[in-house]
Amino acid sequence: MTLAETLIHLLPRGDSRRFGEVFLEHLEDGTLRARHRHDRMELEGLEELSSPQELREMAKWDTKGEYRPLKTAPNLISGWVTSCQDSSEFLKRLDAIYPGVFATWAAYEKGTHDPTPLRDTLDRQTGMYRFAGSITDQMANEIMRETCAKGCLRTIAWPISSECPTSRLKRPPQDIPVICTEACTFAVSEARRLVKEAYDKANPPSES
Ligand code: SF4
Structure with missing residues (x-):
């Protein structure tokens, strides 16, 4: 099973999961969506980030604009959403937020x-x-x-x-x-x- 397939196995259609501070959803139409868990009740007004590069840049800074050297520190900013249909691309986007974290869990x-x-x-x-x-x-x-x-x-x-x-x-x-x-x-x-x-x-x- 590839990593992307493992992700879909753990996040089947119609379901949601917590992943650190990120709320993950797999919608019935196949869309994979992630946003900060503080934004889980509200999609309106969230900034769409549609590439790993944009997400990596977002995850670099905390709410005060200071650099986040530890990517798993509990200070990921909210106010963004990312969604796509392709599980490999979705995994790349999650990796941009939490580098290597999903792969570590899958291997463990x-x-x-x-x-x-x-x-x-x-x-x-x-x-x-x-x-x-x-x-x-x-x-x-x-x-x-x-x-x-x-x-x-x-x-x-x-x-x-x-x-x-x-x-x-x-x-x-x-x-x-x-x-x-x-x-x-x-x-x-x-x-x-x-x-x-x-x-x-x-x-x-x-x-x-
Ligand atoms: S990455 Fe591991 S060792 Fe480093 S602060 Fe987090 S829990 Fe501790």
Whole structure:
């Protein structure tokens, strides 16, 4: 099954799904439509965006006009709609909003993509990030709580380490899940910051 076919399997005609902050519909006439979930009750007045390029540009900025470095941050702007009949084109448009997110879910659900434990990701870091791997479990939990849960829509699928048992995420019937299978650069840089902060606290500059 291609990715576009998987999308149609998860979003059959006459149905709708939540995909992060996006509300997806597959109308009875075959039209695939997406808009911000805040606009789900109202089509009137929405700006039609009819290409991946237009959607990518829209997703670059938040409501204050500031750049959105993390595309799954919960600050996608509303006021737009996109629709087309072709599922491959529709997938490209969703990818412009949430790059690679649908493919990640599809591979995870199929069992062909396993999450990378946080410690494996951190242990691979080099240069200024190489110390990030020495985080404690408490720091890892802080990253999940303060960086991920507060600033990102993704549901974490990775364990802290390969020894930690994790259960596979299940898809809620009305959702296409937005999941995280490997810690991103924001989490890695937060790990480094916490390690450095703990080191500096334990080794204050000597007074001479
Ligand atoms: S590590 Fe994953 S869940 Fe956490 S902020 Fe990055 S992308 Fe989001």
